[in-house]
Amino acid sequence: MTASPPETRASLILRLQDAADITAWDEFAEIYAPVVYRSARRLGLQAADADDVVQEVLSAVARSVTEWVGRDDRGVFRAWLYRIARNTAIDFLTRRKHQPWADGGAEAVRHLQALEATEEVSSQFGMEVRREIFERASEMIRSKVSDTTWQAFHRTTVLGQSIEAVAAQLDVSPASIYIARSRVMKRLQIAVKSFEEISNDGL
Template sequence: MTSSPPETRASLILRLQDPADIAAWNEFAEIYAPVIYRSARRLGLQAADADDVVQEVLSAVARSVSGWLDREERGAFRAWLFRIARNLSIDFLTRRKHRPWAAGGDEAARHLNEVEADSDISSHIDAEVQREIFVRASQSVRACVSDTTWKAFHRTAVLGESIERVAAELSISAGSIYIARSRVMKRLQNEVTIIQKRCNDEM
């Protein structure tokens, strides 16, 4: 599998200053839009509202990334991004028409207090990013190997099914299973490394 050299995180952020740079925005959205969506859902938003949060976050980044780059002490890009996502999610929760609870009530107040006090959001976001990276890597690798090779890997290495059973059902040898697993794992590791280079905070 051949891949073009990945953009560094710093260069990608610089490119986001140009709203017309479709390639940069597509690359950015591929990883972060699903993560922002799941994080908004975790904070209590309904699916439609989580979709709106994703759009608002992307719009906010487009409007503000140049200003963020001009700051002398700006911190990590990912931390800035998810402060925007968290604040917009909380804003949605406090709008009556967007609340997923009847008339606000005690349950809404309790949940908002939990959101405000959630000190684990950074670790959650990091876990979500790693999950999305694996999903993207898996999609890329699956498109490059045969269906039998992917099934041999996924069923034994991911689902934990026995090699003997999978080999019999796929009509291949146990040795072929081991070879398939090795090939897919190597491809996955390479693809994950490429995607991680795109996502690492270098600024």
């Protein structure tokens, strides 16, 4: 049985223009809401405020995605989303009631305001996106294979255990471990590519 990949590339981004398309928005939020939340926390916001940032970012995307799609200079979707998330978090930090909670206080706020969205600055956001993509893809594939097949992959590839040790633990042959691992890796590559095409696409 082949795992069905998620909606990919322009199709999902275009569907975000329809606020009533719950399936598209659920899929989008599944990946990006945790990324925006962790980014906001890293900038110094408390948990409740980071949750508010997530909601504001999703609302901003809903309001602006149609305009972004229509721009000739729109660039990469993930970069656009990063700018929205960063600006929203900074806005929270510069509000007087939030400043005492931000790590580094007013000095940190001034630093963030002056900071350009350089490759170095945005790389952490990109890493968070890739991490979330892998986790979501893993969850999807794990639900499609047997527990033995998943354990064969996870223990040898993620945990770094030897083929022989895992074969003994699972009471299967080493050849079965190789086959199971290869099967999961192929499915993961397809799923990860599908998710990455969403985040990297500029239409």
